Each structure stands twice: as C-alpha cells, then as structure tokens.
Amino acid sequence: MIHFTKDILHNFESATSREWLETNGIGGFACSTVIGVNTRRYHALLTAAMHPPAGRIVLLSKLEETVIIDRHRYDLSTNQYSGAVHPRGHTNLEGFRLDPFPIFTFAVDGVRIEKSLFMVHGQNTAVIQYRVSERGTRSVQLELRPLIGFRDYHALTHENEALDRSVHVHHEKLASVRPYPDNPRLYFAHDAEELSPKGYWYRNFEYALERERGLDSVEDLFNPMTLRFDVSARESATLIASTEVVDVAPADVLCRQEVDRRALIVADLPAEDELVRILTAAAEQYIVNRGDQKTVIAGYPWFTDWGRDTMIALPGLTLVTGRDEIARSILCEFARHVDRGMLPNRFPDSGETPEYNTIDATLWYFEAVRSLLQYTADYPFVSAHLYPVLAEIIEWHIRGTRYGIKMDADGLIASSDPKVQLTWMDAKIGDWVVTPRNGKAVEIQALWYNALRTMEDIALKTKIPADAQKYSTLADLAQHSFNELFWNEEGVCLYDAVLDNQRDASMRPNQILAVSLRHSMLSKERAKAVVNAVERDLFTPYGLRSLSPADSRYRGHYEGDAVARDSSYHQGSVWAWLLGPFIDAYFKVNGNGKKVLDQVREWQRVFSPHLTEAGLGHVSEIFDGDSPHHPRGCFAQAWSVAEVLRAVLENGVVRKSGRSTKAVAVS
Template sequence: MGNAFFVGACWRGRARCASSCARSSRAATTTRSRREQRGLRFEARVEGDALLWSPYGEEIAARSDGAYRHEPLWYRNFVYDEERERGLDHVEDLASPGEFSWELRKGSAHLLLGRGSESFQQLREREGERRKGLPTPLDRAADAYIVRRGRGETIVAGYPWFTDWGRDTFIALRGLGLAAGRKGRRAGSSGSGARRLRGNAPQSLPDAGDQPEFNSVDASLWFVVAAAPYVASEPEVGAAVQAILEGYRRGTRHGIRMDGDGLLACGEPGVQLTWMDAKVGDWVVTPRTGKPVEVQALWLNALAVGGAAWRDDLARGLDSFEARFWNGSHLRDVVDPAEESFRPNQILAVGGLPLPLLTGERARQIVDAVEERLLTPLGLRSLSPDDPSYVGRYRGGVRERDGAYHQGTAWPWLLGPFVEAWVRVRGSTARVKAEARKRFL
C-alpha cells in the first residue's frame, strides 16, 4: 500500500458507545483552498472487504469494521481561522461521500484509508517491522521526512505543503542519513540528486513536466558537502561534484562565479539566492548580494571535497576569507559590498561543516559573540536584537511575516552548527562534549 491513513479506537467502559467519522475530505498537499467541483464523483462500490471511491479518477479504498452509510454532501464555506489570520486563502468547500459509524460494545473500531489491498493486521505488522529499525522517537520522526520520488528517495522540506527543495534536502541529508546510520539509503538520495545536476543544483526539485527553479547559490554547495562520502565510490556523484565546481568557477546563473580572490560572488537585482530567501512581490527582504559569509564557508568546503585539482583555489580562498571578513570582533555577513549586520551565518565558518575556516582565538570570539547576541533556547536569531531592522515577532499577514522571517526570527537548524562550533573552540574533548550536551540539548 502507498499512502495510507489508519485510525484505531478502543472503548474500555462497561456501557455502549457510538462513534462516527469520515464526514469530510480534502487535498492537504496544496496551499490553495478548493471550492465545490461538479466533476467530483461520490459513487462508491464494494469489492471484497473494501469500499472504493474514485473522486478525481485516482482510486481510494476504505476497510472498516463499522457500518457505512452513503450520503454525499458538500460542507460549503468552511473557514480556517489560522489561515485567515495569516492573510491567506481561508475558505474552502469540503466533500463527504458518506459516514462510517461504530457501536463499540466489542471494544474497538478500525478504519483504514489508502490504496492497495493490505488489511489492518498486515499493515500493522509491516509498520511494526519498519519501526524496529527506528529505535527512538527522534528516529521515527526523522523518517517521516524521507519519501519516495520515482525510483529513488528524497527529503521533504516540511509539512504540510512543502515538497523537496534542493537546499533543505542537502542540509538535512547528513543528519537524516549518515548521523542516523542510514548510509545505504541516503546514497540513493545523493545519486537521485546527482542525476538532476548540470553544473548547478535546482532549489526547487520539480515533478514531471514542471521546470526546475535555480534561485539558489548554496543548494549545489550543500550537495557537494553531503555527497563527500560517496565521491570515491559512486562515479556519478563524483562527476556531479566536479561539474558544479567547474560551473561555479566559470560562472553560471544569477551572477554566481568565482572571483579573483578565490571567493564566490553571487547576486542580481530581484533574486534571492541564499537561505535567507524571503520575497514578497518584487521585494527581496534580505538580498545579500555580493559574497555572503556562509556561502564562502560552503564554497571552500566544496573545493576541499573536489580534491587536488582545486588545491590552489582553496588556498587562495582561505587566505582571502579571513582578510576580507574579519572586522575586529566577528565576521561580516557580506563583503563586496560590505554588510555589517550581525547575523548567525558566520557560525558556519567555525562549525557545521567539515572544514572550519577559522580556529584559535578569533574562532572563539565568533562563537562567544553569537552565543551572547543570537542564542535562544529554540535556535539562533536571524538578526541581532540591537539592529534597527530587527523584528522580534513573527506574526501578521504575508508581508509582515515574510518581513520578519530572517530579520530576527530564531531558526532551530542553526543550533547544530553552533553547538559544533562551541565544542570545537573548546578543544572537542569528552568533557566539553558532555558539557555541551547538558547545556544545549
């Protein structure tokens, strides 16, 4: 069975209990609300122990130990209060083909919706076997983001409506794959990504018939870092890495190119290329045109993965990086032109990537400054609170929320690089790691 939804209930009281469900349905994979459609088919048919519908042509099967009453109807003008507060489409019509009901004198009720012919027991047993390989709640939660795409696998950027995005997929790949002990499965994800590359990784990974979007400077570089363990053993991955590095050195979309100082320049008006990519209409909230600090950390790490052919470029870039970005107490967020906003991106020059660009006292100063000005219990702030552009609340309509997205909002994904940097500058001893675990986790 592909996608499936299972509900089980158990009644432990002495009195009888009645229950009903399955009164409405919607497509939860879209950000757009739907209105009543005449083409939707409510007709149901029985096949063996299954009740089958084909509302939009694709068949849905239900198996239940309850009673079904066929009573098609539309729930019109259903309002989503949270979406209304966010300034989004918030009114929808919901279709219901009928109602399942149970009298729980036998103590339990089951409903299985999906595709295929598996029974409750078969599905439960298969899910039990799957979970044996996921020993902790965190493992099980992480596994929910790994999904099939065609013949391979990919990583979903977020639920409920994000699909797979290049940057998010490759950032998560090392944690969901290597750190979780799934190297074999994740090799398939890297190979699947490699087949999509032509010297530049897309930020939006398209479904069949759609065009990819390449508004990212760092997705390709995150791919190289994530693919490093497979370069020697998988020729396709190694070739993709070399193609990316060659493309960036030569120059590619949106002004992405290696400059004479060995650093990576990027950007053009109206295009957001880094992970701080909020855009409302024509307003790019944090354009960061020039040479963003974390892009340099990724670029120089990618050159290290590239091997001997890139050794001279790597050495030149490392020399330039410290000279260009160090401002006396921490790192600039962007150079050429210089941007002095104090942001968390600099932490990737010390932690979160295999090759740290700074060590010693300067690295310690960076970590201490980030801890003092940006650290929260839930992540690193995207902008220092003492900046005039700081927005301390993520709320309001689309423009207000996107305007706050990278202007103060705290991001949990940056905690990993921060903690690794914190441990590195203290010597990476067992005692330091234990202290970090107690303090931050």
C-alpha cells in the same frame, strides 16, 4: 513515548498548539491536532502524493465521529467555526499518546474507546481503528461520517454543484467516491454493518492558524456517506481510506507490520538518550522516494524536497542513524539533476522542471559528500559515481553559471543578480528581496573553501595528484582573500557580505559556518572571536537569531499576514537548524572538557521540552527571536531535526550506548 492527559486535552488552546504527523515514505501524510480539530488547511487524515513525492491532494479531511450508548449519542469529534467550537468531543478525551502512531483514548459514560491512526508505508493509505472496552452488556454503536476535500493541499474547497455525490459500492465492505473527474478515486474499506450513501455539505469550518496567517481560513467539506458499526459484541471497528483497492481484513496485520518497521528504526540507537530516540524516529519521516532513489522532504506540512535542505539534513537524517545506503541514494539522485554546475533549489509541487535559484545548495552537496566519506570512507563509490559531477561543478563555478555566479580573480565566489535571492536567506515579496546578499556572502566563501579542500582530499585518496594540486592552490587563494576581505576589525567578527567595496556589517549567523565546517579558513583566535560574537548577539537555546536585536531592522516576532511574516523571516527569527553549526563551532574553539559539555547539555535540557510543544517528536522550522521564543513556520522541519540530532551525537553531548525507554509525559 510522548503522551498527554486531560489537563492538556481539555484546554483548547494548549491542545490545538500540539500537532501529530504521520507519513508514508512517498510524500503523502496525515496530520492534525491532539484533539482532532483541524486548525490548518494542511490538516487531514489522508493527503495523498499522486506523483511521489509531489502532486499532493487532500482527500480525506476528517471524520465526524459519534458513539451511541444505549441510544444516547455522544460526539467524539471536535470542530471550530467562527465564534464557536462544536461539537466538543475533546471533553471526552482522557489520553493521547504516540505509540508509535497517534492513539486517542475516550471515556464516554463508562465506556472506553481507543482510536488509532497510521499510514501504510509506500501507499497512499490511512488505517483508522477503534477499540472498545469496559462496555459491559450495554448496546454500543459507532457512526463515522467521512468529510472529503479533494483539492490541492495548498488550497481550500467550497460547496459547489460540480461535485459528483455518488458513492460506488463495490461490495458490502468496500465503497469509493470520485467527486471530480480530474481527481483519483478514494476507496473506503470497512467492517461496518451499514453504509448509508446519502451525502451532505458541512459548511464554514474555520482554520484558526490560517486566519492568524492572514490567509483564507473557511472551508466547506462534503460528507458522501455514513458508516454504522455495532460494537456491542465485538472489540473493534476499522476504516481504511486509500487510493488503492484495499481489503479491511488485514488491518491488524498492517498495524503489526508498521509497529515492527518503526521499532527497527530505533532498535540500535547510538546513544542512551530520549532526545536521540525521538529524533531518530522523526528523521525517518522526511526520507521519501523520488523514482527509484531517495530524497528528503524539507518540512511538513507544506514543503516538498529542496536541494539546500536535503544536503544540510542528509548527515543527520541518514549517516548518524546508520543509514548510509540512503545517503548514497540521495546523492546519486541529485547528481542526476545537476545542470550547468548547479543543484536544484526545489522541485515544484506539480513535478515540472526543477528551479535552480540557489548559490549554496550546490556547495552544501560537497559537505554532504564529505560527511559520507567521514562515516564510510567509501572513496571508490564517490570516485565512480560522484567525483566527475563534483569536478564539473567546480569548473562551472570557475568559468561562471546562472545569475552571475562565478569565481572572482581573488578566488572567492560572487553572484551579480540583485533581483534573485540566492542564499538561504531567500525571502522575497514581489520584487523586494528582503535580505539582499548578492556579491560575496560570507557562508558561500566558507562552503566554497570547504568544497575545494574536500575535492583535494578525494583527489589525493583516489590518486589524481594533478587535481589535488589544482584544488589546493585554489583553496589557498580563497583563504588568503577571505581573511583580507571579510575580517571586521571593529566588530571583531566577520562581515556578512561584500559587494564591490561595500562591506555589510550586519550581525547575522551566516559567519558561524566559517568556523563550524570541517575545513575552516580562520585562525584559532579569529574563530574564537566569531563564536563569542554569535553567542553574545544571536544565540538562543532553540537556535540562532537571523539578525541581532541591536539592529534597527530586527523583528522579534514572526506573525501576521504573508508580507509581515516574510519581512521578518530572516530579520530576527530563530532558526533551529543553526544549532548544529553553532554547537560544532562551540566545541571547536572551546574544547570538549566537562565545563563545555555541561553547558551544552544545559542547552539541550532547555530545548528538549519543545519536542512535546508543537510538532510532536519533531523540531519546528523557526521560533520568535524574542523570548519565550514561540515556535513558528513548519511544525516539522527536516534540517532542524537533522542538525540537532547530528550535533549532539557527533560532539558527544549525549552518553553513548544502550537505549532508553523513558517516556516524555506532559500533564
């Protein structure tokens, strides 16, 4: 259990750097800081996915909370404005914990108030409860003032005359608002004694992280009503915000159901390790519905489902956690969207046609299938549902598809459109592709070879010898050409990309995949040299740098406006997901003796405190390349969580069996 005490909660800077996340399994979410002050446009108590898993709208931004004890008013909420923090309810906080969802403990004039918040799985519904204790015979009331946004989750809202201020009271315990005709109706089920429908605009909230990112950072929010609860003689007050008509009465039942559902997720952990327990619980939050199948949200708070991220994350989110049926569902869902031999790069927020600007997502699909077979040996399923799609993908790559993606005469895969960023190093500013890697990129060849050997294996197991021979021949050709073309004798490592006769010797982490993937084209000696070079120049305990600090283009900090950030995204920033391939490769070339295990466990020890320092219980998207490697980007990234979890379990870094109940405490 992750928890914090007053030393963190009363330190505004420390508290606002720690963010909690609740999700609902259909793309909706809630998130904020451990003291409830919103520092991002994405912070809200209910962001609904109206076209799951996309179509996200911020409905309920936050609550203004006041407790009245014997007629004395005390604020529980905290807001930031330009040059001011008001009110300062966080000074009344004495504890915060994830148990399993966010629980805030306030101590006000001797009265204890415990606030909890969770989302109902499968619904755009947030349940907020307050439990009061140690009040004696005193009079205690609670006032809640909902602040609504009703906007796209990437946008901001401001005071306007178009907003419909009316509150529809369905009955004494249910009210709703619909401030704009194009938005859904938001229902408030409650057990308050009084509802006052008089509304007000709250102006000029400042979101500090948006300001730091060079974006619009000031928002106005509307308060449509005030709810007053008398908790002098009862123990709790409840508010449920939902896009559905809901009843407040079953709130406690919903709470127990959610606690039980989450307990099942971590009931049978594969290892006795707190990092494994935390990341197993986190893994479930990225798996969401897309129609009647499953997909993966790439990261919170701003990504939807991306093809590349989904395939890389699939083994860690589903297979190592024993959820192979979800893995099958995801693979089938993406098979439906294969077009011209390509997997979608991403599904846009508004749900229109998927985008296919990726060369590697499709090849990662083969690795996800290989991983499924590693865990389940379910060749009949792959043969019946996936093999025809996989074979078609290979044929498209041989004859050519979008963006000039085509197998060359040497058996390697090339792309010929310099204006499109096709690899995972995909930052683009206007017409400027920041890390141009067209031609033949090193990891694409590693993935292509891995795909061909995977197809050879499937064909052999399912008794299609002609196909097996074809894929074996193609793989042999690719392996020979790769070693001839990509080995950098001077650097004793691999080139990052080859375009015509130009070889890019940039020291980047992409070459680690030529070692880490199950099917590798390198000799043991060359594999060892690659791992040594990557460890020497790129390794940090939080992941691999995207460019060597010795390179003149290296950027050690990811900060500033959009141009500054995008130009450093893959020019030095540390990517946590690459810990997975690096650990695989490290064990592959060094063995798994005690000295090697001790070294990796030491890296794990250094890494683990991160789970309490940014997105609580999650792993950030990126970190600064320079020490102390401050976390950046999304505070909760699917492939970061998945690859760390997969690597430590598959390589025996954590000790098997049993389950831990040890708490992770920060004070």
